[in-house]
Amino acid sequence: MFPTTRRAVLQSLVGGSLLMPGLLRELLAEGRTDDDPLMPKQPHFSARAKRVIFVFSNGGVSHMDTFDHKPELYKADGKLTGIGGGLSNEQRVLLRPLWDFKPGGQCGTLVSDLFPYLRECMDDVCLIRSLHGNDNEHYNATLGMHTGSFFFARPSIGSWVSYGLGTENQNLPSFVALAPQMPYAGTQIFNNDFLPAYHQGVRVLGGQEPVANLRRRSAKEIQQRELDFADVLNNKHLQERTPDSNLSARIRSFETAFHMQASAPEAFAIDDESDETLASYGLKRGQNEGFAWQCLVARRLAERGVRFTEIVDGSSSHNWDQHGDMAEHAQHAKNIDQPLAALLKDLKQRGMFEETLVVWTTEFGRTPGVDGDKGRGHHSACFSSWLAGAGVRGGMTYGKTDELGATVAEHGVHVHDFHATILHLLGIDHTRLTYRHAGRDYRLTDVHGRIVQAILS
Numbered sequence: 001m002f003p004t005t006r007r008a009v010l011q012s013l014v015g016g017s018l019l020m021p022g023l024l025r026e027l028l029a030e031g032r033t034d035d036d037p038l039m040p041k042q043p044h045f046s047a048r049a050k051r052v053i054f055v056f057s058n059g060g061v062s063h064m065d066t067f068d069h070k071p072e073l074y075k076a077d078g079k080l081t082g083i084g085g086g087l088s089n090e091q092r093v094l095l096r097p098l099w100d101f102k103p104g105g106q107c108g109t110l111v112s113d114l115f116p117y118l119r120e121c122m123d124d125v126c127l128i129r130s131l132h133g134n135d136n137e138h139y140n141a142t143l144g145m146h147t148g149s150f151f152f153a154r155p156s157i158g159s160w161v162s163y164g165l166g167t168e169n170q171n172l173p174s175f176v177a178l179a180p181q182m183p184y185a186g187t188q189i190f191n192n193d194f195l196p197a198y199h200q201g202v203r204v205l206g207g208q209e210p211v212a213n214l215r216r217r218s219a220k221e222i223q224q225r226e227l228d229f230a231d232v233l234n235n236k237h238l239q240e241r242t243p244d245s246n247l248s249a250r251i252r253s254f255e256t257a258f259h260m261q262a263s264a265p266e267a268f269a270i271d272d273e274s275d276e277t278l279a280s281y282g283l284k285r286g287q288n289e290g291f292a293w294q295c296l297v298a299r300r301l302a303e304r305g306v307r308f309t310e311i312v313d314g315s316s317s318h319n320w321d322q323h324g325d326m327a328e329h330a331q332h333a334k335n336i337d338q339p340l341a342a343l344l345k346d347l348k349q350r351g352m353f354e355e356t357l358v359v360w361t362t363e364f365g366r367t368p369g370v371d372g373d374k375g376r377g378h379h380s381a382c383f384s385s386w387l388a389g390a391g392v393r394g395g396m397t398y399g400k401t402d403e404l405g406a407t408v409a410e411h412g413v414h415v416h417d418f419h420a421t422i423l424h425l426l427g428i429d430h431t432r433l434t435y436r437h438a439g440r441d442y443r444l445t446d447v448h449g450r451i452v453q454a455i456l457s
Helices: 008-012 021-028 071-075 138-147 157-165 186-190 220-239 245-268 273-281 289-302 327-348 415-424
Strands: 051-057 080-082 092-094 101-104 109-112 127-133 175-178 202-205 308-313 356-362 363-369 373-377 383-389 396-398 408-410 436-437 438-441
Touching: 021 202, 051 138, 051 157, 051 289, 051 327, 051 436, 127 408, 127 415, 138 186, 157 175, 157 308, 157 415, 157 436, 175 186, 186 308, 245 289, 273 289, 273 327, 289 327, 308 327, 327 356, 327 383, 356 415, 363 383, 383 415
Parallel strands: 051 308, 051 356, 092 363, 127 396, 175 202, 175 308
Antiparallel strands: 080 092, 101 109, 127 383, 356 383, 363 373, 436 438
């Protein structure tokens, strides 16, 4: 074998890498490692869900205006009383919900007029009305909902799932974040933090090029030769150094990128869908951005074996944070209602619903009392979220808040419990999914979390 350096050889690859076949075979025979940290892993026990589509509505969706009907709050409109819960008990004038509630599906779950499409899907949805967290600030609450930590950067739930289960499709990432815009916690929502870097989420923006550099710039065969040669040199470079997961992940990223150039464009090509399917999501042919596009792409990624897909609804500047006027909730609800309902129906029609867990959540709820002019304040003491699909009892509600929607009155579900239950549906024992870092074992649920058994089918 001739003496050389990784940099010298890579600099010599000119004009498309016309390598002598014999030399390439000799290099490849030197023991290129094929250990793949993203290979599918067995769960701790039999799983109901194979994959997750996690929908996050950014800004704090008002529970009493959407999924938590409060007749007494209509009657108490304008009265001065303590709001209860949260981080404040100051006196505020109570504000009635702006929308009426009607029963949905055969189960009769009450849902507001903000969500007429989703209301008809409630037979497939388990609605949790007693979720609660630890912080009333957007950044901290968003961090907590994604990482289980409200105050310190930690791996996101998608990274934990990737670490625990790997991926079903080696040509696509295990964790994808459909995030054209960033919510309050920024990239931390799909960050691997101290987990090996293989498990960081790949951000997808939408538009003409959903992922940067997705189109090949040279023939596939030439690219494959370059990749094989570089991989041998990269692994030699790695073996001569202290084990480094970031370096290993960077090396593997070239392989992933190569395969994504073949597989990802097809996954994002929604024009392959029928007119009927596009219309059900509210999409026009040729449209390649927007929340409806994110929902349809999420289904296509799930169909192709992506383990965890997050859909981000809203940004840090345009979201559900209505302090000034609650009426603005209407435009945000209209944006997500039809596509989410279409996603649930589409999964059922394709036989994927029983193996796909769909989660919808937000960082916290809102106060029963007025904040600002005609809006509501931040309220982590109680809020609503829902799950649907694999292993979840549809057509039910779980937990209750008090008559004004200020505090949890029955069967509280902390964010840690929420995470523990999601992992359980994936066949993961949340107490055993750990990673040693800085001298201690970390996990998504920290030292907390209980499985909400009552919502499991």
